[in-house]
Amino acid sequence: xxxxxxxxxxxxxxxxxxxxxxxxxxxxxxxxxxxxxxxxxxxxxxxxxxxxxxxxxxxxxxxxxxxxxxxxxxxxxxxxxxxxxxxxxxxxxxxxxxxxxxxxxxxxxxxxxxxxxxxxxxxxxxxxxxxxxxxxxxxxxxxxxxxxxxxxxxxxxxxxxxxxxxxxxxxxxxxxxxxxxxxxxxxxxxxxxxxxxxxxxxxxxxxxxxxxxxxxxxxxxxxxxxxxxxxxxxxxxxxxxxxxxxxxxxxxxxxxxxxxxxxxxxxxxxxxxxxxxxxxxxxxxxxxxxxxxxxxxxxxxxxxxxxxxxxxxxxxxxxxxxxxxxxxxxxxxxxxxxxxxxxxxxxxxxxxxxxxxxxxxxxxxxxxxxxxxxxxxxxxxxxxxxxxxxxxxxxxxxxxxxxxxxxxxxxxxxxxxxxxxxxxxxxxxxxxxxxxxxxxxxxxxxxxxxxxxxxxxxxxxxxxxxxxxxxxxxxxxxx
Amino acid sequence: xxxxxxxxxxxxxxxxxxxxxxxxxxxxxxxxxxxxxxxxxxxxxxxxxxxxxxxxxxxxxxxxxxxxxxxxxxxxxxxxxxxxxxxxxxxxxxxxxxxxxxxxxxxx
Numbered sequence: 024x025x026x027x028x029x030x031x032x033x034x035x036x037x038x039x040x041x042x043x044x045x046x047x048x049x050x051x052x053x054x055x056x057x058x059x060x061x062x063x064x065x066x067x068x069x070x071x072x073x074x075x076x077x078x079x080x081x082x083x084x085x086x087x088x089x090x091x092x093x094x095x096x097x098x099x100x101x102x103x104x105x106x107x108x109x110x111x112x113x114x115x116x117x118x119x120x121x122x123x124x125x126x127x128x129x130x131x132x133x134x135x136x137x138x139x140x141x142x143x144x145x146x147x148x149x150x151x152x153x154x155x156x157x158x159x160x161x162x163x164x165x166x167x168x169x170x171x172x173x174x175x176x177x178x179x180x181x182x183x184x185x186x187x188x189x190x191x192x193x194x195x196x197x198x199x200x201x202x203x204x205x206x207x208x209x210x211x212x213x214x215x216x217x218x219x220x221x222x223x224x225x226x227x228x229x230x231x232x233x234x235x236x237x238x239x240x241x242x243x244x245x246x247x248x249x250x251x252x253x254x255x256x257x258x259x260x261x262x263x264x265x266x267x268x269x270x271x272x273x274x275x276x277x278x279x280x281x282x283x284x285x286x287x288x289x290x291x292x293x294x295x296x297x298x299x300x301x302x303x304x305x306x307x308x309x310x311x312x313x314x315x316x317x318x319x320x321x322x323x324x325x326x327x328x329x330x331x332x333x334x335x336x337x338x339x340x341x342x343x344x345x346x347x348x349x350x351x352x353x354x355x356x357x358x359x360x361x362x363x364x365x366x367x368x369x370x371x372x373x374x375x376x377x378x379x380x381x382x383x384x385x386x387x388x389x390x391x392x393x394x395x396x397x398x399x400x401x402x403x404x405x406x407x408x409x410x411x412x413x414x415x416x417x418x419x420x421x422x423x424x425x426x427x428x429x430x431x432x433x434x435x436x437x438x439x440x441x442x443x444x445x446x447x448x449x450x451x452x453x454x455x456x457x458x459x460x461x462x463x464x465x466x467x468x469x470x471x472x473x474x475x476x477x478x479x480x481x482x483x484x485x486x487x488x489x490x491x492x493x494x495x496x497x498x499x500x501x502x
Numbered sequence: 503x504x505x506x507x508x509x510x511x512x513x514x515x516x517x518x519x520x521x522x523x524x525x526x527x528x529x530x531x532x533x534x535x536x537x538x539x540x541x542x543x544x545x546x547x548x549x550x551x552x553x554x555x556x557x558x559x560x561x562x563x564x565x566x567x568x569x570x571x572x573x574x575x576x577x578x579x580x581x582x583x584x585x586x587x588x589x590x591x592x593x594x595x596x597x598x599x600x601x602x603x604x605x606x607x608x609x610x
Contacts, residue, residue, distance in 0.1 A: 099572040103565075137565045139540025146539045177587070179579040186576065445580060451594045452587055460590045461583070 048284045049148060055282060056152040062274030063159040065267050067094065070166040073264025074173060077380055079476055080256040081456025082174045084464060089181055093165050093189070096182045100190035101161045103136050106154055109194045110134025113204035156278040157194070160222060163275065165189035167226035168433075170380035172233060174253075175240050175453050178461065180446045184436055188229050192432050196425050197221050203295050203408055212411035213421045214404065216292040217279045217303065219342035219393025220421055225429035227387020231376065232433030236441045239377030241453055241499060242478065242492035249481035250372050251491070253379075258326060265330045269311060272337060276307050276344065294407040298345035306344040306352040310337035313353040317360030328367070331381055332360035335389040339363075342393040342418075343401040355396050363389050391426065394418045450496045509543040509560075 071090035078086040111131040133140045133150045140150040165185035172181060200207040201221040207213035215221050244250055255261050280300060281291045292298050311333045318332015336356030340347060347355075367384035370376050376383065398415030406413045440446040447453075452460045459465060478488040515534045535541055544560045 096576065099568065103569045103572060136569075137562050139545050142540050142542025142545050144540045144542075145535060177583055179576075179583045182579055183576060445584065449587055449591045451591050455594075461586065 048282075052282045052284075053148050053152050056149075056156050056278060059274040059278035060152070060155045060159055063156075063163070063271050063278065066159070066163050066271030066275065067166060069264045069267030069269075069271060070163075070169065071264070072267060073261050074170045074380065076257040076260030076262075076264055077170065077255045078173055079253060079456070081458055081465075081476075083256065083458060084462045085178065085457035086173055088462070089169055089178055090166060092178065092182060093162055093169065093185050096186050097161050097165050097189035098158060100186040101158050101194070102141075102154075103190075105161060105190040105194045106157070107131075107134045107136065108191060109157065109198045109202065112195060112198045113202050113206065115199055115206040157197075159278070160197075160218070160275070161189040161194065164193040164222050164226045167223065167382055167386045168230040168233065171230040171378045171382040172237055173379040174457070175447050176237060177445060177448055180437075180440050183440065184229075184233060184433070187432065187436050188226060192229060192429060193222060193225050196225050196428055199424065200421055201293055203293070205407075207417075207421060207424065208294055208407035208411070209409045210411065211417040211420050212406045212413045213417045214294070214397050214401065214406045214413035215342040215394060215421065216294070216298070216345040217276055217341035219338055219340075219390045220425050222390070223338045223341070223386040224390030224394065224422075225425050227383045227385075227390055228426050228429030229433035230378070231383045231387060232430040232435075233437040234376050234378055234383070235434055236437040237447055239375070240379075241450060242488070242495040243377045244375060245481060246498075248375055250375070251481060252479040253488070254477055254479065255327070262326060262330050265334065269333065269337075273304065273307060276303050276341075279303075292345040296345070296404070296406060302346075303344045305349050306340055306347050307337055309349045309352040310340040310344075310356040312336075313356030313358075314339075314360040317357035318364055321361035321364035328364050328381075331367075331385050332364060335363035335385045336360040338386060338389040339393045339396060343397040346401050346404055351400060355400070359389055359392050359396075362392065387429075391422050394421050394425075450499050454492060454496050511538060511541055511545055513538040514541060 067090065071087050074090060075083050075087045111134050132138060133147070138150075140147045141154075142151075144150075165188050168184065168188055169181065197205075197218075199205045200213045200215055201218060202208070205213075240253065242251060243253070277300065279293055280298065280303065281293065281295060283289055283291045283295070283297075286297075288297055288299050290297065290299050314333040314336015315329055316332075317336060319329040321332065322328030336359060339359030340352040340356050344352070363381075363384045366388045367378075367381040370378060370381075370383055378384070395415070395418055397413055398418030402412065402414050404413045405411070411417070437446055448457065448460075456465075476488040477485050478491055479485055513535070515537070517534055544564050
């Protein structure tokens, strides 16, 4: 009898202990994502700093405000639309058959904005913090486009485009190819574990579509179509901004993992296949190392492209970061960064697309390269709930889906804005600078503002910019 | 009783006047919320999974109000900026036109 009572007490204690462990595990998970969210703020501090450094002095405030207001717009639109898009559209249009799991329909209930999981809730404290991690991804995606359009896009046009990209376009492709229930993964083994294509590729393609309608800055190209270079007003600020982005990227990587405390090794990628926090951190670190090296040699030591090469390197290994060996990540990122430098120059000089920060190359080209590298170097890994092997075919399907999705939506939305004369600031405003016109302020002291702005001609000579841009503006008005 | 708006969901057990010992199960005073899932202001307050997705009318209206305000803010941004830019261009062109005009001749 006593033995029985002791056994009963033990069993009650075990149950209480198990319940307590589950609660601890849930709270730890909530904290884990919370801290990734906090650290991912640095990505936006970085984007603001980076772009403000690239901008000419007369556009610094406008550039920074654009980055800050990204948060003001993408946050509500992602809450009202984006989370529904992600949770309720994973089977695709039309829904693809029996392979779509019930997981999707259950998750869909938590995706609608009037769900009771969007506030204090005694039965679900993970949904909200997971939502917030995705929200930070959305800000990042919109900010990628921001730098490409600097110094001539209207703030309001940018904000509309940011809402479209951050709250609809990227999250739709994430539903399809970056979720446990997405049709691309369930049916084709599409594998993009830390969002090479899902975030960066799509944002780069979207930015390219917008740039075709936006056109270059006044004075960027000579009458013969040769590219001039506007000098960043503060290159050190740009480099500092990129380093802040890199710091935030570690949190971005960490937030892409799912905690699975009930099964070894305790971590899973977004498709719920196993990986470890250490291995993805190793890949991102080697991605930076290889990327800096490739960027340096690809650009013959140009500081901007060296640091941008680091970003491109990481993006190019993100898709396979859950399975890559460190040396593979190092080599892939090095080669990709060199390719990105070359493609950035090609986009500027041959395509005559004025992408101020090289976002199309750094994010778009590196992002889609990252998808292809998984098909080449990491084929055969079972991906997703259906355990379909990753393959080159599956990865190319991803490129063929994401590239038009990003490009066409960006092109069409900016075309509509252009037709309504709402896309670009008037030439008079561009010439005078956005800060004075939109914010009635010059950030700098008068003696600093008096320093003449310079421009680098295609042959490398440095001349004062004023005469060049005034002539280009009057040509534009005459046309 | 709340002065103007009682936004707490019905699932919360009101227990005003109780002595502290009545609700000492945990240091979080959870008993009053035992029947609740989402218990934020105007939230449904029903148990998640059974009828948690059927929002109460007020919560639904509040959410739609947020959607309308978001769209209105975006439109306001477009209109405000457009007005600012058009006004500036008009001023610049006016200055240029004035500068291009010949100065008035003496006696005219």
